[in-house]
Amino acid sequence: MTILGRTAKVRLYPSEIQAIQLSDESREYQRLSNIVSEWVFNHDFPMNYLKINHALYKKLRQESPLNSQMIQSVFRTVVARYKTVLEQMRQHPFRYQDVDKKWVQTPIDLTWLFKPIHFSKPQADLVRQSNYSFVNGMTEISLTTLGKRTKMSFNSKGFGQYFQSGWKFGTAKLVHSQGKWYLHIGITKEVADFEPTSQSKIVGIDRGLRFLATVHDHLGKTRFFDGKKALRKRKKFLETRRQLQSKGTKSAKKKLQQLAQRENRWMTDLNHRLAKTLVSIYGSWALFVLEDLTNVTFNTDDLPKALRSSHRSWAFFQLELFLTYKAVTVQSKVLKVSPAFTSQRCPQCGLIEKNNRHHETHEYHCCRCQYRSNDDRLGAMNIKLLGEEWLCGVKHPQIKKITATG
């Protein structure tokens, strides 16, 4: 079993009066959070919210219009924030130079804080059922405010799927952004894990530039996902970037930054759609096999010289990430295999020969058995074969070159 976690973002449509109520409530929540934060800071950071509860609950309940559930939520919110900060501190130890100018690392913890964590924005964490619930056949949301519960309509555009398919709704964060109100609802779902069987669908995926992905599957079908458009677009981005860089002005720098962001968003969207397409084609119980590209230098032969240095492998890793994320929701799995020789082995006779691959024509031609194939397809075929080996019990399948000695 795997527990999946997501955040469903829901837009709220409060009336004018309701908007004021939400605003008052989140301000009060913020005020109490800061009081609790100060107490935590002054009492050696007890990360146990029962302890805080014991010390502060009565006092806060008397002086605040927030209901008891919400006050409990405040405690949890504050503890969670301190824990996050502590985790960040653990990951970034303090570095300094000692008398011999040698760098020393020393671990830090919450006692290094010189003031309490400040909650700078109005916010509120709402617990399902006690503080918010869906009512009237899921057409409205009922929310706790300082006075009483109030109902309002909402829009879950894009998150509709989560309302049907067995997701559990957890704590929601009330968020006010650019004049609009939202609930960010934490949702979870238990799903069965991928189980290998002899019937499993195996999908070998070769990532590249000419083709973003070339796919070869258990039925022997090959699919090409064109990368030319992406490549053209990247070249265009590069041209604009050049022009801006040569200007060197402040506004040009700003434009450069925007351009980079736009380029990233565009690539991210492309990867999202590609991962989605692959998962919708193969569905449940599929084994998606990818090359493990950690520590691999990329073949950039297909790129113009100017783009080679700027070629960013993050796009490949992002596809892997998205595919992994989506596959697990349908009991499918992403398997990573060694990339060694996947573009050199002949899938028919097993010969590993670098010169079989002709980069200019994108053709693979086996000098021993005369097998011919498009070179991207060949990569995907070999990757798929490694997936088959894994299903047969080989833990780390890889193509090994055996040098003939006699």
Ligand SMILES: [Zn+2]
């Ligand atoms: Zn061959």
